[in-house]
Amino acid sequence: MITTGLLGGSFNPAHGAHRAISLNAIAALDLDELWWLVSPGNPLKPQAGMAPLPARLASARAMARRSPIRATAIEAELGTRYTVDTLKKLIRRYPNRRFIWIMGADNLAQLPRWRDWRGIARLMPIAVVARPGYNGRTHAAQAMGWLRRFVRPADQKAHWTDWRPPALVFLRFSPDVRSATAIRQANPRWYERYAGRALRDPLTHSPIGDSERKGPA
Numbered sequence: 001m002i003t004t005g006l007l008g009g010s011f012n013p014a015h016g017a018h019r020a021i022s023l024n025a026i027a028a029l030d031l032d033e034l035w036w037l038v039s040p041g042n043p044l045k046p047q048a049g050m051a052p053l054p055a056r057l058a059s060a061r062a063m064a065r066r067s068p069i070r071a072t073a074i075e076a077e078l079g080t081r082y083t084v085d086t087l088k089k090l091i092r093r094y095p096n097r098r099f100i101w102i103m104g105a106d107n108l109a110q111l112p113r114w115r116d117w118r119g120i121a122r123l124m125p126i127a128v129v130a131r132p133g134y135n136g137r138t139h140a141a142q143a144m145g146w147l148r149r150f151v152r153p154a155d156q157k158a159h160w161t162d163w164r165p166p167a168l169v170f171l172r173f174s175p176d177v178r179s180a181t182a183i184r185q186a187n188p189r190w191y192e193r194y195a196g197r198a199l200r201d202p203l204t205h206s207p208i209g210d211s212e213r214k215g216p217a
């Protein structure tokens with residue numbers, strides 16, 4: 001079994017905190033690999049301000065260099081946008097892997113708005129990474145109303161492959177305030193440096209569509 005963490009995101013763009021939490025999660029959860037699932041489009045985020053997928057994937061590839069992190073836009077190939085659909089397909093497609101879903105505490109807060117979020121928790125264990133400004137108890141009260149009974153002690157995190165989902169573990173690394181929002185505010189045209197690149201997905205080797213390279217509306 002190849003243990004594989006999954007960090008889904010917009011990566012608009014990828015930044016140092018993505019890398020830092022991923023490397024820390026690899027160590028904490030004893031992962032063989034961690035995949036960044038660069039989303040074709042978060043169903044809850046507006047299209048406006050979202051850089052083209054090839055630029056976001058290119059930024060993720062650059063940020064993941066020389067590490068066990070693999071940046072992929074596999075959802076574009078699978079034709080999925082909702083996490084529950086993606087995870088079902090990945091489990092079917094990679095039977096020799098054991099997956100764990102990883103997300104920042106900000107995403108735990110909005111999890112009840114995701115399609116079939118309890119179904120997601122039944123598919124694989126979930127690791128929630130602390131993020132400055134998001135306190136699990138106050139911000140994620142709704143999600144925790146159901147998930148609290150499945151919380152595992154953090155000191156057992158390396159044994160997550162023994163857990164039968166639903167199972168949830170909280171990971172606390174040194175707090176990292178970096179965010180894609182701050183990067184976009186400082187440099188709204190960050191994606192221009194990646195314009196015009198022919199791109200193959202590092203995981204699936206499929207060409208990544210470049211239909212709208214112009215940039216955010």
Ligand SMILES: Nc1ncnc2c1ncn2[C@@H]1O[C@H](COP(=O)(O)OP(=O)(O)OP(=O)(O)O)[C@@H](O)[C@H]1O
Binds near residue numbers: 011130132176
């Ligand atoms: N500084 C951070 N600490 C903990 N988790 C983070 C941090 N930055 C991003 N994440 C997590 O990484 C995943 C992908 O994040 P995303 O691509 O949305 O970056 P972001 O910085 O949150 O973007 P934006 O500011 O545009 O919302 C999410 O699960 C998010 O919670």
Ligand SMILES: O=C(O)c1ccc[n+]([C@@H]2O[C@H](COP(=O)([O-])O)[C@@H](O)[C@H]2O)c1
Binds near residue numbers: 107
């Ligand atoms: O499945 C859903 O309903 C759903 C709703 C909102 C976000 N997600 C996923 O959550 C992950 C984090 O997204 P983001 O934009 O906050 O980086 C990414 O993989 C999205 O596809 C999934």
